[in-house]
Amino acid sequence: MKKCLFIGLLGLITLSGLAQNRIVLLRDTTRLNLSLPKLEQKYPPAFARVVGQTGVFAQHGRMFMDTLNTRNQLFFTFIERNKKRLPFPGIMLQTQEYIRPDGTYDWVICEFSGRDMTPEQESQFLQLVSEWYEQHPYPFRTKTGFRWAGMTILGSVPQKRIARQGPGIISTLEAAEKTNRPDTVTFLAFANLGLKTIPDVVYRFSRLKEIDLSKNELHELPARLTADIPTLRKLSLLYNAIPDDSVFFTRNKHLQALNLQGNRLTRIPSSVRLNRRLESLWLGNNGLKELNIKSLRSLRQLNDLNLYNAGLTQLPKTIGRLKHVKVLDLYHNKLTQLPRELGRMKRLEQLAISHNDLKDLPQSLAKLKHLQILYAHHNRLSRLPDEFHRLHNLHILDLGYNWITVVPNVLGKLPSLEELTLNNNNLQEFPAVLLSIRGLKKVYMSSNPLFGREAMTSPYASQLKQLEANNIQVTY
Incomplete structure (x- = not known):
């Protein structure tokens, strides 16, 4: 590991507490007499694991998930803008954040791996990380504060x-x-x-x-x-x-x-x-300012259209004219709504709309009778249209990392649903509707307030056992 450096978000951090926000390497916590167990006792985890304990996710579910998604996008933009300041690409950064009730950082414990850095490189890198935390406090208040862990790789390693x-x-x-x-x-x-x-x-x-x-x-x-x-x-x-x-x-x-x-x-x-x-x-991975469907209408054999991270803020109504497309990838764009004309893509079998800013899905998606796979994780969805019961061929549905507090009853009317993902939502009650999905084989529910290591000792243990008794693979 590297030579000890102790750098603050508003300048150099000192033990006298001249800066409000502090960042330190994990290896230095002992020398600084900084007790991680005491910090963990002071700041509860964002996703409370003990039944009856209320974590920040349960209190601010929608805002918290929205904040995480936004922070991830802002962080990668920040790193891309400052990539020349990275000592080298491929640094794996692990952080343990201890957030005060007002949203500022009490401590940020970081650890990184990659090629060895010189003391000067380490100083520059930690200064970069410090600038990020200085500029991005959490935009909401809590009663006790909370802690949050993260891991990311900064920069691509040339292969x-x-x-x-x-x-x-x-x-x-x-x-x-x-x-x-x-x-x-x-x-x-x-x-x-x-x-x-x-x-x-x-x-x-x-x-x-x-x-x-x-x-x-x-x-x-x-x-x-x-x-x-x-x-x-x-x-x-x-x-x-x-x-x-x-x-x-x-x-x-x-x-x-x-x-x-x-x-x-x-x-x-x-x-x-x-x-x-x-x-x-x-x-994908271009900066499309518009999506001119007219350029594609004559392509009657086109069945796979990838617009991953294409910079799209909206889809034109003419998207419905691509009637031969079977696979449409809209991951990592900036869509806040989908046009109802999307329901005219009659041959669509796989739709990926994850990592956008969608709050609702149009009723017209229920017209996609051939739809088998729908990836909608990392949005702001809290409900589904009742008309979704018409998606008779839907096999895989991923609703992870959304704002769902009550699982929609319409899921019980999907006859072909085999795999359902509900992890990282804000479920406040056991989704009894899962017991009525006859063909269900896999369900993912981890990182919800109701589920954790103590799930089998909770009031919901009998329902979980019933799911497993139906030969359903349950992750909680």
């Missing part, structure tokens, strides 16, 4: 390139230039080569089915790729630097999968529609 091998695969420019049997090559694995342009050697191969150009430094996708390689089925340009108006295709009927995630797109490239047989389109 060593591993050349893909196998029949028909070429992974280096040198091998591509030297081969005397280009007709046998079906896959060019050119990820992580530092390419700024697509090399001409690519066009040697007349029978290519897949090209992986991920994690390079490309600024343009030329139309020549689809024009000169008529056998190309899959194309990945994940994590390059391609901006708007630099994506070009020729009209074709051979490209089936296109990955443009992690570029510099603010809209769907209009030329995407020229890939008439496209089945899978991934546009």
